Amino acid sequence: MAKIKKTIKTIKVDADRCNGCRGCEIICSAYHAEPRYSSINPAKSRIQILTHRLKDIWLPVFAGEYTPSECMGREKYIIDGKEYDECAFCRATCPSRDLFKDPDSGLPLKCDMCEGEDEPQCVKWCLNDVLTYEEREIEVDEEEEAPLEDMEVGLESMADKYGLDKLQDAVARLSQQKKA
Amino acid sequence: MRYGETGYNLEIDLATGNIERVETDPKLLETHLGGLGTSVKIHWDRVPPEVKPFDPENLLIFSSGLLNATPAFSANRTVISFVSPQSELLAYPMMGGFWSAELKHAGYDKVIFSNKSPDWVYVWIHDDKVELRDATHLVGKGALETQDLIREELEDPRAQVAAIGPAGENRVFVASIEQSRSSSSRLGGGAVMGDKKIKAVAVRGTKDVHIHDGPAFMELMQEITEYINYRNENPIPDVMTILSGIGSPQEMVHTDEKWHTENFSWGNARERRKGFWTDEIDESWSQSQTDAIQRLISCYNCPQHCGALISHENVPRYMMKCFSKLTYAMAAYVDNLDFGFQIAQKASEYGVDAFSFPQILAYGVELKEAGILTDEDFEGCPEDKEGRFYWLMDRVVHREGKVGNLLADGTYWAGKALGPEAESLAHNNIKKHEQLPIKLGMLDPLYFLMYATNEKISITQIEGNWPQAAFPKMEQRERFVEDWPQLPDESWKEWLLEWELRGEKAIPYYPTPQIAAQIVDWMEMLHNIDDALCLCAGMASFCLKPPYHIHNYPRLVTALTGLELDEKSLQKIVNRSRNLHRAFNNLRGMSRKDENPPKDHWKRRFPELEEELLSTYYEFKGWNHDGIPTKERLHELDLDYVADELIKRGLLKDGED
Incomplete structure (x- = not known):
């Protein structure tokens, strides 16, 4: 390389x-x-x-x-x-x-x-x-690899804590609420 | 949103254990700023003149100031206020360290203690969670030791703890409150804390403190930082070393003590020892200091090195500040500085004021020498000077025996209890409080006024921006004034240029009473601003040519809080708090008769001139002949409610100006 x-x-x-x-x-x-x-x-x-x-x-x-x-x-x-x-x-x-x-x-x-x-x-x-x-x-x-941004580091730690599925659900729910 | 302040106080009723988080009136920022200013207002509103120092109604307030927990360098003071057991007036000894910023980050500007706890407690403030915790296992522990024990118990190394030692527990009138490398020493806050059975107050905060205009604030701090660097690199020439820099006197850095040891008095403020500082002493004392100092340290957010971690053989480690390295050795007449470093360790753990306490012990020795206290009273006391001081210290801190119990109330009250001869030996007090052990030749008009009239009642803390003495040569004066942006008015430079060491334009007649009144009022005003902002006076009101001054304070406060301020309006606010403080003390009986420095402070006194100085100063301040603010002055300061109270209590007559 x-x-x-x-x-x-x-x-x-x-x-x-x-x-x-x-x-x-x-x-x-x-x-x-x-x-x-x-x-x-x-x-x-x-x-x-x-x-x-x-x-x-x-x-x-x-x-x-x-x-x-x-x-x-x-x-x-x-x-x-x-x-x-x-x-x-x-x-x-x-x-x-x-x-x-x-x-x-x-x-x-x-x-x-x-x-x-x-x-x-x-x-x-x-x-x-x-x-x-x-x-x-x-x-x-x-x-x-490009270094992770602040937000990505935060997301990664939340995914570790709650699991990726739960995190995705939460993000989806939040975006629905915001749109509504 | 509140800027600079959190907008909440913590009210703790120790009798019931009730704890409340109380929102404060935002208007108070405009009328009293914060720190000492807003604390004085609370004492005025809630503590009537009948309340005695050890009554449950005596409030004990731990306060932060406006600039704490901001990027402003050296804004780290905690102001602790209470009616003093020694002076019976409103005292406000301030401490540096790390406590006040932590309190603001926990979400509070002040902690207000009322009443007394039935059992020993310590307070644990951790953001929104506030508890009174059992402290019986800490009783008898040293003030420094207690801080680490509490951090271990709470498993929080970041908790900042202010604690009392055995002196406070036993209500010794000069007991201090210790925190990290600092202490709130003067006038017995530790005794009031002990009376309320509070062993310590621990705090940890993790909340934001908000700045109104952050970029503007940082731009000002950039200017101030450049000046700090400039002053650190360019000490002022033509003044003694200790006055040449910024920060508190750099006693831990400098080893040359010729000036202090030969000009300050030894024993019970008795004797100047000219010729003491020989080459041999220089070598031995410098060596003691170099060996003792492990590291030079500072308070919160301060670039200076006013304190030190002391690691001296034979005693546990502790932290020392400023002048305490000399006070014990000089009071005990011990020519070995190792003694000073050793005994100061015990004194810090006991928690006593390093100015008053050594004088009290020396006073005890004098009482024995005069036969007022007897051999019987001193039974078991070693003969050597060092041993005698340790023996006395143990007794006084524990109020043990007749000697201990008497001296624990300080020299004024001990003298009063023992009769006229003992009273005359308690010669170094003003307003019942032991002063700096300095005895000089010629009356100095500026110092006379500062000593006599200031509410801090401690000359060591009210010195200021004006040089302590005239410069002998015109070229020195010119050099000093050419670079002096801190002055309120360019025309004042003339006063310094004309000020001579001898002759008509020298002390005691120059500065004239009119000029002296203006200079002292200015220096006092700077102190009152620092006390409201909780800024270290060492970087502002206390030293020559400081980084913070009247031309940048208003801009800082405006950037921090959004409150539009200029020099005049800022002056008015602190003047208001100053007069409120004065009136509080007037109601407790303080007046002109008390504004009198120790008789022997200067060899040459001028009774008529002194009266003129006082009268001129009072008039300048808007106070009547007795030193009580007039109705007109109070009205100008929006303090009509204070005038009403003074009239009601017969201290002012309606219609009298």
């Missing part, structure tokens, strides 16, 4: 510089509000600072892929004297925790790197340089 070049966007996290202010959560939720900046809700942020203040833990984590089932990860990691659950570093929206789910609908949230902006808003508004935006090029197969 033919290879093409693709730009990978990443955010380097220097957790040692984090002062724990959670400004990144605020700006993320504001940016993704509809209309943009119309509301704030850190519970809807696609970056979350996992915090245990007295244990000196301030760990920014980004929302990643939705997954319908839990993994086996139950390990504990001790790094520099601090104990973390294996889950702490995981980006997944998964049934084992309420992280990265919209608090109203329960639908999964995913970091989109603020597509269309020069850099992600969390990077821009962190004045302590905890987050650094980086781009690098990699080679990938030409026919890679």
